[in-house]
Amino acid sequence: MATTTLTTTEDRTEVGHAARIDHVSKSFGGPEGQQLVLDDITLDVAPGEFVTLLGASGCGKSTLLNLVAGLDRPTAGSIETPGGRPALMFQEHALFPWLTAGKNIELALRLRGMPRSERRAEAERLLELVRLGGAYGKRVHELSGGMRQRVAMARALAQDSQLLLMDEPFAALDAITRDVLHDELTRIWRETDLSVLFVTHNVREAVRLAQRVVLLSSRPGRIAREWTVGIEQPRRIEDTAVAELSVEITEQLRGEIRRHGQH
Amino acid sequence: MASTETAAKDTAQDLAGLEAGLDALDAVRVSRTPVREVLVRKVLPPVVAVVLVLVVWQILIWAQVTDDYKLPSPSQVWDEVTDAWAQGTLLGYIWTSVSRGLLGFLLALAIGTPLGLLVSRVKLIRAAIGPVLSGLQSLPSVAWVPPAVIWLGLDDRMMYAVILLGAVPSIANGLVAGVDQIPPLHLRAGKTLGATGLRGTWHIVLPAALPGYLAGLKQGWAFSWRSLMAAEIIASSPDLGVGLGQLLEQGRETSSMSMVFLAIILILAVGIAIDLLIFSPLERWVLRGRGLLVKN
16 A cells, blocks of 8 residues: 655645755765765754754855755755745845845745735734844845844745754854844744754854754764753853853864864 | 743843844944035036146147147137027037937847846857957947948938947946856845746846946947947938037038037037936946945
């Protein structure tokens, strides 16, 4: 009785994952032949789960995110995102400078197929969600770095995807602003049923945010170890529990990096 | 339980307050330059420069550096202006050329835009005609006048052909340059939002390329105008009417240096006026909207 069933919208909730990365490898062709960047990565993100991918430079974490986002194809293995095309946030805000903050969000709504009459109200609601109620008519260059990332977050949420991919979205911000955005992200994640796959090289950030931290080794990127973070939210980045786990993970990360200096 | 709830509420308010404070501190202030400052900094210098040129010109006349028929005095040229105005022909000359130039430019816009989009987006087309298109920019459009006259005869069609050959490559190349300069991040962001294919072109590529495209339009207008003047100077026929180029040629034929000067000044003035009234404000508006107009 092995029949193939098609995944329909109703089945969505019954699928046990928001993303399934199944034995994925990726190599890039170069003049000296193929270079393996990701080696046999297998990782599931459960619905509503917050996972951070942690690794030093060259571990291919951004490459992996691009693969999940569908911007590139894996060399081997498969990636499933049952909730449709994932939303993606970059290190730079990537807002379109020819549109206002509100219109940036409305463009995402429009491309998702929302009728014109509903867009304005939905854009205002999303701006309220990131606490930028008055920023609808503001141009991108009139906003501060933290405000731009919050508009970018609102635009990503506008896609109404079940999976949010974040590629070091707070790396370029100052410490206080980053701290505030961590709180915001945790709040929004808890208010929605969003699954998040968050890439960073900052150990404390990874522990501060995630339910699960996945450490990647470098060149090629492999899953080195995983930690489940049991600390109760809301956490603070200076909490002792966060610091302790960070020390442990940092030790392991240093070990991974040291291996590369030995040959 | 109640105490934890209030605590959570407090943290939320705390966060909102902190955030509002950060936003207020970090927000970029955008102010506009007051009108007086614009007058002093932008309007006064060119006016002074023009006055200086007139003064030097008049001094050369007084010093009698050359014969009267080679260099007319400013007042002689001014008389030429008032004469043409009194006869009612001055606006006619200008309108003949300007209407032709603008119509030709609009045609070039309608052809150059899709052409530029094709060249920038389709690799094969780019490889095939990209180099020719940029090469055409360095070909003086006056070179097209003889073949255009032979193929199309001495009428308006020939004028438009010359304008198109001058302006279409500029407009297309401007758009290609604009598309090439789009930050890859914007294209990736567009893709993740679902803007692919024609929707990507309309929502992302075209607006992102607008600054380069406008620069191309500006240059396209300059090329239209120059091509038209070249064509008007070379080709004269009763069917073509008298535009600024023909005016200049008439001045040469009748050895009226003041008429030649009048024509040159009018050609220059129209070129500057169109740029100042249409293209510069358009460009500034687009750049300011994107925060690309930096004040120092």
